Amino acid sequence: MLRAWYQSSPWLKLLRPLSAVYASAVVRRRHRYLNDPERVWLAPIPVIVVGNITLGGTGKTPMCIWLISYLQSIGLKPGVISRGYGAEGTEFPHLVDPLVDTPEQTGDEPLLIARRCAVPVVIDPDRPRAAQYLLASAQVDVIISDDGLQHYALGRDLEILILDAARGLGNARCLPEGPLREPAARLRSVDIVVSNGQAADDANAFAMTLAPVALVNMCTGDRIPAAQWQGGQEVEAVAGIGNPQRFFNTLKGLSLQPNGHAFADHAQYTPASFVRCDPGKPLIMTEKDAVKCTGFARDNWWYLSIDASLSDAFASRLQQCLETALRQR
Incomplete structure (x- = not known):
């Protein structure tokens, strides 16, 4: 399907009615959370959500690692929460032990982050529960949610959406006709859009290179x-x-x-x-x-x-958003 989505294969139009149903359902789901604050758990510290609206990798993990380093450089103590995709035989929530845990127990990306960055990482498909467990287990003053854009039960102060510059939005259709988890209009509601592989910042997105x-x-x-x-x-x-x-x-x-x-x-x-x-x-x-x-x-x-690698302009925008979030706490 990936090749068909990104080459805009004509036969995908047969799936358009299903895509319309899917898009309508995800929009209604998001609005239920936006219109009912009691459904959303708000952490006592700022939460940064890093995610995407396309299926497949876009560079979220390198972005999270960059964020950890940057936040530490300005004196903050970040922690990470993640779904723990692929984790088996693990009781949730789980604080990743980089010395003992295996990728089978935690998923590959959470273990990579814990080992490389030496920060607390908690895995749990229930993002609010993961955040609560992180706060109870470690001294952190900002939470990074890895791949949590569609987990609306977790309140967030800042949304960073990552795109793959080479693939973009494919045919810009929602599942199953296209690769989008949410309609393309979602890009307009996030705080920051980052394009992985883009040569330079532009009016639509900040550039990220690996x-x-x-x-x-x-x-x-x-x-x-x-x-x-x-x-x-x-x-x-x-x-x-x-x-x-x-x-x-x-x-x-x-x-x-x-x-x-x-x-x-x-x-x-x-x-x-x-x-x-x-x-x-x-x-x-x-x-x-x-x-x-x-x-x-x-x-x-x-x-x-x-x-x-990200620009000074991106770092400035990030710090501006964080300062606003901290003032509102």
Whole structure:
């Protein structure tokens, strides 16, 4: 369906009646929360929601990591809540332990954030309950909700919507005719729109780029600056993210020649998943994939660490919104 949505395949028009029903239902649901404040739980501290309106990855996790670093730089103590997509056998709510938990218990993205950023992360499909548990478990003064745009039971002070610049809104239709979780008009109601892969800020969105920082060996932890890789140009490349081609293009930008292996977003891996990869060549994967493969990684397996880059204008707009939220508390 992804290819059809983003190539505007004509046969999708057959699904338009279903899309109309879906769009009407999600709009009515949002209005029920907006018109009945008693249905919404408000945290005693500011809540920043990072999300999207399209199915598939748009760069929410790099955005959350950037936010954590920025908030810490201005003296705040952020914590994160997440659904914990794919978590199995875990009692919710759950405070992620980066040293003990596995991606099977927490989901890949929450564990990645907890390990990389060393901030408290709570997973629970019930976002208000996750936020309440976070407040009871850790000293935080701002909450980041990862992928929580449509979870209206959780009150929010700031909404950041992430788009994939290459894909945009596809055919701009709601499910199932198109990839949208909510009608495109939703973009006008959020506080900040960020376009991942856009070259520069414009009137519609702030630009975000993902810069390769280092290649990290999955067995030894050795780090090599991305621009100083000397392991050979021909590499096996693995990506189980919303847009795998973006990762493969990043490797090409490092003058590598990746043999790309695309997996579904949040894919679960076993050693058998890599039988098509040449064991004699270095294998490079995303950091999100790496958290699920450390138990059986080989000596020549690496992950690419990336950092989101955003403009001073975005940081200024973010701080302006935060100051307004803090004054209203």
